[in-house]
Amino acid sequence: MSGENGAxxxxxxxxxLDVFxxxxxxLTLTELSRRTGLSLPTVHRRVAELVAWGALERGPDRRYRVGLRLWELAALSPRGHGIRDVALPxxxxxxxxxxQQHIHLSVRNHLDVVILERLSTPRAPDVIGQTGGRFGTFATGAxxxxxxxxxxxxxxxxxSGPLPRYTETTVTDAGLYRSTLAAVRRQGYSSSDRMxxxxxxxxxxxxxxxxxxxVAAVSICFRTGTRSVQEVxxxxxxxxRSISRALVDPVPPPSGQ
Structure with missing residues (x-):
């Protein structure tokens, strides 16, 4: 939470916007005030402006949600939809x-991983993350x-910071993590087994x-023991590699388009 003095x-x-x-x-106005540390009158004024511009929308339950105007702006990001459009096929x-698997297309935003696209089969195992979501851990395959x-x-x-532990096999030792990352660079792929x-x-x-x-990573998540790394x-x-080639040398559209 941050105070508003000097902001x-x-x-x-x-x-x-950051608390969504x-x-x-x-979120309600009161919840926005509490989460940001801004006074209720300040929140009321700024939210009214955001609603008028289209960045936020007010629902019938008197709660505010991210508006479509922000999605329109996000679509202009070359690191988001640009990569996704090329990679999707x-x-x-x-x-x-x-x-039973999930396929993720992800990018890094400093110390966060952002999922650009996720394709999931029926009865795929539960995993953290969804399209448009971000999480501050690098313990996944991507x-x-x-x-x-x-x-x-x-x-x-x-x-340098504390590494989060999710399971008994999550790597939390910095030295071992460095060795794991070196192996990823050496072999050309990652393997996050029950991390x-x-x-x-x-x-x-x-x-x-x-x-x-x-610029991005593609990954498959599946239930441990159902498939082997050598297969996947x-x-x-x-x-x-195919996505990389397409990003370097995109196929031009047919003539007349």
């Missing part, structure tokens, strides 16, 4: 309705890839952009 109008607006999440998608080819290929400064910033859930195994691979840096990794890596 700019922009800072107050951003603080209001998948866990708290709808390839991850759809990776999707197999006969297997997260390990994104952290492994981040700059050393970013890696060390993440590893995020007691029965979840995720395998991820890096997607490269035009400047040959890793080649398909995930092949999909990542």
């Amino acid at each position: 700019s109008v922009t800072g107050k607006v951003l603080a209001l 999440s998948h866990e708290t998608p709808a 390839f991850i759809q080819n990776l999707y197999d309705p006969t297997k 997260g390990l890839v994104l952290l492994a290929h981040a700059s050393e400064d970013v890696r060390e910033e993440y590893l 995020m859930g007691p029965d979840i195994h995720c395998v991820g691979a890096p997607i490269y952009g035009p400047d040959h840096s890793v 990794a080649p398909a995930v890596r092949a999909t990542a």
